[in-house]
Amino acid sequence: xxxxxxxxxxxxxxxxxxxxxxxxxxxxxxxxxxxxxxxxxxxxxxxxxxxxxxxxxxxxxxxxxxxxxxxxxxxxxxxxxxxxxxxxxxxxxxxxxxxxxxxxxxxxxxxxxxxxxxxxxxxxxxxxxxxxxxxxxxxxxxxxxxxxxxxxxxxxxxxxxxxxxxxxxxxxxxxxxxxxxxxxxxxxxxxxxxxxxxxxxxxxxxxxxxxxxxxxxxxxxxxxxxxxxxxxxxxxxxxxxxxxxxxxxxxxxxxxxxxxxxxxxxxxxxxxxxxxxxxxxxxxxxxxxxxxxxxxxxxxxxxxxxxxxxxxxxxxxxxxxxxxxxxxxxxxxxxxxxxxxx
Amino acid sequence: xxxxxxxxxxxxxxxxxxxxxxxxxxxxxxxxxxxxxxxxxxxxxxxxxxxxxxxxxxxxxxxxxxxxxxxxxxxxxxxxxxxxxxxxxxxxxxxxxxxxxxxxxxxxxxxxxxxxxxxxxxxxxxxxxxxxxxxxxxxxxxxxxxxxxxxxxxxxxxxxxxxxxxxxxxxxxxxxxxxxxxxxxxxxxxxxxxxxxxxxxxxxxxxxxxxxxxxxxxxxxxxxxxxxxxxxxxxxxxxxxxxxxxxxxxxxxxxxxxxxxxxxxxxxxxxxxxxxxxxxxxxxxxxxxxxxxxxxxxxxxxxxxxxxxxxxxxxxxxxxxxxxxxxxxxxxxxxxxxxxxxxxxxxxxxxxxxxxxxxxxxxxxxxxxxxxxxxxxxxxxxxxxxxxxxxxxxxxxxxxxxxxxxxxxxxxxxxxxxxxxxxxxx
Numbered sequence: 125x126x127x128x129x130x131x132x133x134x135x136x137x138x139x140x141x142x143x144x145x146x147x148x149x150x151x152x153x154x155x156x157x158x159x160x161x162x163x164x165x166x167x168x169x170x171x172x173x174x175x176x177x178x179x180x181x182x183x184x185x186x187x188x189x190x191x192x193x194x195x196x197x198x199x200x201x202x203x204x205x206x207x208x209x210x211x212x213x214x215x216x217x218x219x220x221x222x223x224x225x226x227x228x229x230x231x232x233x234x235x236x237x238x239x240x241x242x243x244x245x246x247x248x249x250x251x252x253x254x255x256x257x258x259x260x261x262x263x264x265x266x267x268x269x270x271x272x273x274x275x276x277x278x279x280x281x282x283x284x285x286x287x288x289x290x291x292x293x294x295x296x297x298x299x300x301x302x303x304x305x306x307x308x309x310x311x312x313x314x315x316x317x318x319x320x321x322x323x324x325x326x327x328x329x330x331x332x333x334x335x336x337x338x339x340x341x342x343x344x345x346x347x348x349x350x351x352x353x354x355x356x357x358x359x360x361x362x363x364x365x366x367x368x369x370x371x372x373x374x375x376x377x378x379x380x381x382x383x384x385x386x387x388x389x390x391x392x393x394x395x396x397x398x399x400x401x402x403x404x405x406x407x408x409x410x411x412x413x414x415x416x417x418x419x420x421x422x423x424x425x426x427x428x429x430x431x432x433x434x435x436x437x438x439x440x441x442x443x444x445x446x447x448x449x450x451x452x453x454x455x456x457x458x459x460x461x462x463x464x465x466x
Numbered sequence: 467x468x469x470x471x472x473x474x475x476x477x478x479x480x481x482x483x484x485x486x487x488x489x490x491x492x493x494x495x496x497x498x499x500x501x502x503x504x505x506x507x508x509x510x511x512x513x514x515x516x517x518x519x520x521x522x523x524x525x526x527x528x529x530x531x532x533x534x535x536x537x538x539x540x541x542x543x544x545x546x547x548x549x550x551x552x553x554x555x556x557x558x559x560x561x562x563x564x565x566x567x568x569x570x571x572x573x574x575x576x577x578x579x580x581x582x583x584x585x586x587x588x589x590x591x592x593x594x595x596x597x598x599x600x601x602x603x604x605x606x607x608x609x610x611x612x613x614x615x616x617x618x619x620x621x622x623x624x625x626x627x628x629x630x631x632x633x634x635x636x637x638x639x640x641x642x643x644x645x646x647x648x649x650x651x652x653x654x655x656x657x658x659x660x661x662x663x664x665x666x667x668x669x670x671x672x673x674x675x676x677x678x679x680x681x682x683x684x685x686x687x688x689x690x691x692x693x694x695x696x697x698x699x700x701x702x703x704x705x706x707x708x709x710x711x712x713x714x715x716x717x718x719x720x721x722x723x724x725x726x727x728x729x730x731x732x733x734x735x736x737x738x739x740x741x742x743x744x745x746x747x748x749x750x751x752x753x754x755x756x757x758x759x760x761x762x763x764x765x766x767x768x769x770x771x772x773x774x775x776x777x778x779x780x781x782x783x784x785x786x787x788x789x790x791x792x793x794x795x796x797x798x799x800x801x802x803x804x805x806x807x808x809x810x811x812x813x814x815x816x817x818x819x820x821x822x823x824x825x826x827x828x829x830x831x832x833x834x835x836x837x838x839x840x841x842x843x844x845x846x847x848x849x850x851x852x853x854x855x856x857x858x859x860x861x862x863x864x865x866x867x868x869x870x871x872x873x874x875x876x877x878x879x880x881x882x883x884x885x886x887x888x889x890x891x892x
Contacts, residue, residue: 149840151743153825160855163829164663170831171585174547177831179744179840182850199740242628346855350860373855376621376628435573437581441663442855 132409138265147198150178150418154188154205155298156347157234157285157367158404161443162205162426168437169425172353175418180205189200193218193405202419206405207234207298212466226464229423230454231432233444235368235393235401236303237380238290241360245284247381251285253279254383255318257305258342263317271337283354291345291352292336292365303365307383308333368393368401368441369442393444394434410425410461427455494643509870515864521653521666524642526579528558528587541595548612551587553580555604562645563638574635578642580607580794582667608648609656610665610858612639616648631858656865660833661847665858668851670866672833676746676826676841677873681836683750684757684814689807691754692761693796695802699762700769701791716728720759727756728820736824743825744840752820757810764806768799801885808881812874818845844870 152162159182183191185206192204193214193267210228218226238254243288247367256279261268276283293300312318312333324327336342345352345364352364357377364378368388371380380388392398406426413419424429432438434445446454456462530541556576560566566575575764583606590604591597607613614620616639641650659669701892703709731752735741741748742744772795780790821827827846834841842850844866851863 147742156853159829160663167663167831168581172548172551172588174544180829181744181825181827182829182853187619199736199743349855367855369855373630373857375630375833376624442578454677 125250138385146154148417149176150203150416150422151201152180152205152406153183153191153201153205154181154203154406155185155207155297155404156182157185157207158205158231159407160369160441161231161404161438162406164438164441165422165426165431168431169418169422173418173421177423178418178422189214189407190217192409193221193223195221196223196409196411198416200409202409202416204407204408207402208301209403209405210407210464210466213463215466223409223411225461227408227410227458227461228464229406229408229458230426230446230450231404231406231426231443232438232446233393233401234404234442235373235388235398235444236299236306236365236366237388237400238363238365238383239356239371239378239380239388240363241356242379244360244375246379247276247283247363248385249283249381250314250384251307251311252314253283253311254307255315257332258290258292258336259308259312260337261330261332263315263321266317268317268321268332271339271341273341286361288341289343289359289362290341290365291343291355291362293349294346297347299365299367303400304334306400306402308336324453367442368444372442390439390444394447407464408458408461410463413461423458427451427458467745472783500564511864511867513864514861515866515868516861517617517619518656518861518865519653520617522608522613523605523649523651524579524608524647525603525649525871526555526558526583526647527601528554528583528604529601530554530587530598531557531590535591535598536595541598543592546595549588549591551584551591554587555583562642566638571634574632575638577631578608578612578635578639580609580666581664582606607666608639611857613666614858615639616643616650617661627888651821656862660831661829661833661842661850663829664855665854668859668862669845670847670869672830673844673847673866674869674873676749676830676834677843678739679746679834679837679841680749680753680843681811681815683747684753685807685811687750687754688757688761688810692758692807692810693765693803695762696765696769697760697791697796700766701787702796716759716762720763723819724756724817725819725823727752728823730755731820732823742826742838742840744830744842745838746826746834747837748824749821749826749843750837752824753814753817756817756820757807758812760810760813761803761806764788764809765803767797768802768806769795771802772798796890801888804881804884804888808877812877815843815873815877816845816870818843818849821846 131263139254150166152166159180163180164177166180169175181188185208188201189206189210191201191412194200196295210226215226218224238247238249255387256262256271257273260271262271262273263269264272273279273288275285275287277285300457313322318329318332321332345355349366349370352366353370353374356362363381368390371378372387372390383398386392386398388398388400393401408419408423422436429451430436432443432445432451436445439445531554534553535551536545538545547804556572559575559579560572563575566572583604586606587605590602592719608616611620612635615622615636616632620629620631622636639648655667656669658671659667661673662668699709699712731748735748735751736743776794776798777790780794781787785793818827822844826842827850828840828842829850830840830842833840848863848866848870850868
């Protein structure tokens with residue numbers, strides 16, 4: 125019996141080597157923020173056409189681009205999702221590995237919200253206040269000191285006299301990168317001391333806005349946004365940082381704080397009025413179009429108005445659509461496989 | 467002197483009995499604490515997961531208009547496949563509510579039906595094109611927000627903007643209920659479907675099949691290799707620095723974090739051998755590496771526990787070493803080896819970290835057709851659902867955990883039965 129199983133196992137292993145050649149299924153990797161949207165499209169695509177449902181891995185934006193740029197050939201993914209734009213260095217890596225023709229498709233926006241439990245007071249914050257609440261070092265009387273603020277009212281008397289406690293994503297998360305760039309960096313610049321620092325010492329400036337407090341006021345709550353939502357429900361004094369779709373799905377439990385006087389609603393993010401939002405992308409490896417069946421059709425499904433339009437099924441999942449003219453332009457670019465230009 | 471000693475013992479007797487009793491109570495207390503924790507776990511998981519086993523369905527009468535499904539009437543499968551079934555479903559819904567006219571209201575009304583209705587209509591037509599032109603009853607789940615409403619998990623008294631469904635939608639849903647179109651049934655889709663983005667359509671089947679393939683490969687490789695290694699090390703290997711080093715290494719490997727095996731799998735199986743990503747065969751190989759040390763260590767312990775007299779008696783009556791091991795030592799050690807294997811397999815069943823690196827943490831909507839097809843496994847499915855924004859995935863996550871626990875109980879029970887069977891022979 126043992127002999128039999130061994131032979132079987134050996135056969136299985138040998139068979140794999142040959143099977144790696146052909147592939148009739150699209151493979152997509154990348155951002156966990158885009159994952160819910162691309163899986164929705166993939167499912168619709170798989171169930172309403174004769175193509176197989178694409179396999180989508182949630183690897184994070186950086187990890188996805190690394191896999192995407194590893195080379196051309198069936199063992200490499202055909203597309204990657206990203207919650208940030210591809211970097212110049214990544215394009216260079218791609219080119220070095222033979223991935224020269226890439227098409228970029230911007231699919232919409234994702235708002236980043238700062239939310240707390242429904243039974244807690246609604247916060248009205250500006251970016252400067254958020255920076256002062258969360259940065260490791262803040263300017264006090266012109267000097268950079270370790271963050272002394274214990275409660276929100278220490279920063280501004282108009283804010284509630286409650287202890288600062290913010291749950292947020294870890295540094296590996298794209299949401300964290302975007303939060304640092306959109307809120308912390310801009311918030312820092314709202315303070316005069318910070319603007320001076322940027323001129324005087326750019327490196328120090330980067331370090332200042334990129335470092336979050338480590339004294340317990342900012343808590344890294346892991347990649348799981350649902351967990352943050354549950355914690356907010358249990359602890360009304362805390363605020364949480366996460367993507368808009370989680371606020372959208374849990375609007376009975378949590379409320380999004382106003383930032384710069386704007387509430388994070390679908391309409392406000394779509395119109396650009398709510399500033400803390402980032403574009404989402406996917407990238408197509410043009411060399412695989414024609415080799416792997418269905419890539420063009422999948423892209424067509426994604427860029428159809430029934431999917432990514434203001435009333436499409438992706439909007440139901442929390443994707444904030446692009447403005448009409450931009451959407452039309454992007455759909456055309458995607459269909460023509462227009463080359464990427466940075 | 468003697469009476470003195472007896473008195474001394476007597477005097478301390480009460481104290482010793484008390485100490486004895488306390489000691490027993492500590493043990494009992496430890497058991498109670500463990501049980502209480504287990505109970506809390508079960509109560510939370512069962513409490514939130516039981517809801518997922520029932521589904522809210524609606525029966526919708528859909529007319530399959532030939533002009534929409536097959537305008538040219540030649541039953542071309544490509545045309546049938548690409549037809550706009552969504553429109554048919556919308557029409558069926560709008561026929562029920564003629565008073566719904568504005569575009570926004572129509573959208574809100576259609577949100578009650580799951581996307582599954584479209585897929586189901588397409589499936590029915592593809593399977594039997596003669597249905598075109600007829601009115602058919604399609605039983606489909608309602609979308610997850612309304613499923614939760616039907617289960618009483620939506621607070622209808624809260625302000626309208628605080629829930630995901632509007633007052634109008636609730637009123638429409640009540641009308642459907644009044645017409646007897648809504649029914650609550652056992653959620654068989656949880657067992658017959660694979661992953662889906664729509665919670666009401668999502669099921670565990672693909673992950674169960676993926677887990678099965680992965681574990682089969684793990685078992686087929688790790689059990690024979692583990693037992694062979696243990697037999698050699700225990701019965702044949704000379705005692706020298708080389709075998710000592712092997713032993714240290716095996717013990718070390720058993721404690722290596724599982725993600726390391728995933729990295730190894732990525733580097734060796736994917737990059738060097740060019741095996742496909744996300745395939746159970748690679749998952750099985752990686753998990754084999756992970757479970758081997760556990761099995762080898764348990765098997766060696768089982769072999770060690772066989773008394774030397776058995777070996778000597780067998781050799782004494784003229785058995786060869788091979789006969790001695792295969793006929794006498796292995797059957798006696800088998801129960802222990804099986805226990806070790808089951809523990810290793812149970813570990814493998816619950817593992818996600820090493821599979822992350824080889825691409826098994828993925829959205830896979832098709833049931834894997836073999837050990838080479840892309841697939842995911844049960845704990846990965848749990849992880850992916852736990853990470854989803856849709857509220858209805860919360861109960862599905864717990865339900866999937868319950869199913870995984872059931873599998874573990876089943877496996878362990880199997881191990882006990884096997885063990886008993888082997889034990890009776892000797």
